[in-house]
Amino acid sequence: MGDHRKNFPVSWEELHRDGKALAWRLLEHGRWDGVVAITRGGMVPAAVVARELEIRVIDTLCLASYVDDRQGELEVLKTASAASTDGSGWVIVDDLVDTGATADKARELLPKAHLATIFAKPLGRPTVDTFITEVSQDTWILFPWDTEPQAVAPIARTGGRPR
Ligand SMILES: O=P(O)(O)OC[C@H]1O[C@H](OP(=O)(O)OP(=O)(O)O)[C@H](O)[C@@H]1O
Ligand SMILES: O=c1[nH]c(=O)c2nc[nH]c2[nH]1
Numbered sequence: 001m002g003d004h005r006k007n008f009p010v011s012w013e014e015l016h017r018d019g020k021a022l023a024w025r026l027l028e029h030g031r032w033d034g035v036v037a038i039t040r041g042g043m044v045p046a047a048v049v050a051r052e053l054e055i056r057v058i059d060t061l062c063l064a065s066y067v068d069d070r071q072g073e074l075e076v077l078k079t080a081s082a083a084s085t086d087g088s089g090w091v092i093v094d095d096l097v098d099t100g101a102t103a104d105k106a107r108e109l110l111p112k113a114h115l116a117t118i119f120a121k122p123l124g125r126p127t128v129d130t131f132i133t134e135v136s137q138d139t140w141i142l143f144p145w146d147t148e149p150q151a152v153a154p155i156a157r158t159g160g161r162p163r
């Protein structure tokens with residue numbers, strides 16, 4: 001695994017709540033023509049946002065760069081059909097910005113779209129228009145689709161290392 005010092009586990013309930021918080025923030029900007037989910041991580045937040053804002057036009061932009069918590073070269077696996085436009089009136093949703101590389105590519109493809117995430121780390125924060133929660137750069141966010149409950153040692157016994 002990579003060099004992250006802290007894990008930040010997120011539950012389905014927390015993600016649902018934060019997705020709704022993101023929808024409230026996006027509502028302030030008026031109506032949206034559609035949502036572009038950056039797959040795969042953006043799909044669940046995008047579903048919550050689309051449901052709350054009654055948006056039924058949903059597209060995907062398929063970008064991949066990480067294997068586990070190691071960043072590799074960013075691959076564009078599929079563009080959004082909204083990419084035939086400049087993206088104005090559309091909101092792009094992802095689960096998080098970390099280094100900002102994924103968000104930079106989304107902006108390159110849809111320069112006028114609004115970019116929204118649930119989480120932002122400091123390096124990526126300037127690339128996103130709206131986000132809900134900031135976490136430190138050395139934190140790894142653990143999403144519910146990547147995790148399952150298991151027994152762990154007390155923090156004090158790990159010597160401060162991530163478990
Ligand atoms: O700001 P960055 O450093 O670019 O990192 C953020 C991106 O990394 C993760 O996607 P990942 O490449 O793991 O693909 P996935 O969504 O299919 O899991 C996450 O879902 C974001 O899209
Ligand atoms: O599950 C994830 N958690 C993260 O903190 C992260 N950063 C980039 N990609 C990520 N994926």
Ligand SMILES: [Mg+2]
Pocket residue numbers: 038039040041042063094102
């Ligand atoms: Mg992703």
